[in-house]
Amino acid sequence: MAKTTITHEKNLFMRPCPKQIRFSGYLRLFLFMFVVFTSTQFKVNGQTGIKIGVVADIAYSPDGSKIAIAAGSPICSDNSEHFIKIIDSESQIELQSLQGHTCPILSVAWSPDGTKLASTGQDNKILIWDIATGQSILVMTHANSFGQFSLDWSPDGTRLVSLIEGGRRVDVWDMSTEQYLSYLEGHEDSVNDIEWSPSGNQLASGSSDRTIRIWDFATRTTIMSLSEHTASVIAVGWSPDGSKIASGGADNTLRIWDASTGQPLTVFSSSTPIMALSWSNDSSRVASANGDGNIQVIHLLPEPTIDTLQTGLGPLLDVEWNPQNSDEFAYFGRDTGRDSGAQGVLFDQLSIPVANASQDQTITDTDNDGSELVSLEGSSSSDSDGTIVDYVWTEDDVEIATGVSPQVELAVGIHSIVLTVTDNDGLTDTDTVTTTVFE
Secondary structure, three states: OOOEEEEEOOOOOOOOOHHHHHHOOOEEEEEEOOOOOOOOOEEEOOEEEEEOOOEEEEEEOOOOOEEEEEEEOOOOOOHHHEEEEEEEOOOOOEEEEEEOOOOOEEEEEEOOOOOEEEEEEOOOEEEEEEOOOOEEEEEEEEOOOOOEEEEEEOOOOOEEEEEEOOOOEEEEEEOOOOEEEEEEEOOOOOEEEEEEOOOOOEEEEEEOOOOEEEEEOOOOEEEEEEOOOOOOEEEEEEOOOOOEEEEEEOOOEEEEEEOOOOOEEEEEEOOOOEEEEEEOOOOOEEEEEEOOOEEEEEEOOOOOEEEEEEOOOOOEEEEEEEOOEEEEEEEEEEOOOOOOOOOEEEEEOOOOOEOOOOOOEEEEOOOOOOEEEEEOOOOOOEOOOOOEEEEEEEEOOEEEEEOOOOEEEEEOEEEEEEEEEEEOOOOEEEEEEEEEEEO
16 A cells, blocks of 8 residues: 655644653553563563563554554654554564654554554654554644644544644544544643544543533534633543543542533542543543552442552553453553663553451440440451552541451441551552441
């Protein structure tokens, strides 16, 4: 297939893009998987992986079998120093290395059928790659733009949206005609993230103007503007079932919205900005990559709970769920300087511990003094890939005991006691036991 080059000329508003933080320092990518590791891999700080270089973006293929990793030099140079690695997500074997960009690659996105990959970066090119051959088959450029940093395919594969670094609008490319199509405009500051709805009829964009806009693609107009954030909106994402939208921002909050009404449903706070987010394939969980180096996994059902993964890195820059495996996600962030020469893709197993506070119990105040010594039992808690290192028992958010099987003095009445366990990876889980002390 012959390569086609498309150039779109348009004066654009430009300003420094906040996502240029992607190339501040060394990056390290972690993939959490259920895998059997081979001897060809190496370990850094107890985690297994393959060397890859400075990572800029990652994307799972639609069937979850492959991972595209944009990596290479953080400065413009010969195209051999800027590459996309296609990795088998099960074996971690490199399948392909795609080269063609001459500046840092900032974004990669798979076509919905998994046969093509789009990439873009600071050389102001969008390259479309044929995965079967490993060759670029289409080049699209903005003649007057500073660079491009974000891509997303429509669910039917006929449209591709892109963002210009510092630009206030969303550009749309027609992939069936291989032509620039139109743009969406209305934000009052730079657009930081863009994503199609699962239906393909709408898009959500997050901006430094502190709003999320929901666009009707057919009319190119704004349907709703969501404005609860108090600082820049950095990341947006539709739930796979299309019912909700998640947004994360520089105001240290992750917010969940009703996609049909635009009403806020719930908000979760962090100590640092939310740099990226991703939904699990069953729409029940959202993972956020935070500026403090932690991953927060928010379980929305049956009621909101949060598990925290402490990565040991500096600010995290991206997180991606495997679209076919709700127990697997990948993330990367800035290295804190520890083994900074060992840049690469690291693989590990994600397994959240299971807290078990045993059965509810009923106790009688045998000496009628108004309280009774009660034994709490957390020994049935488990962690399939490690060990539990901390047991904390609380009542009304006040710590009352620590340890696996502590004894506590409880007054006559009904007590709802929460056990929080933490494993050696920093992951947590909770369970509640109700203890009733009768007179």
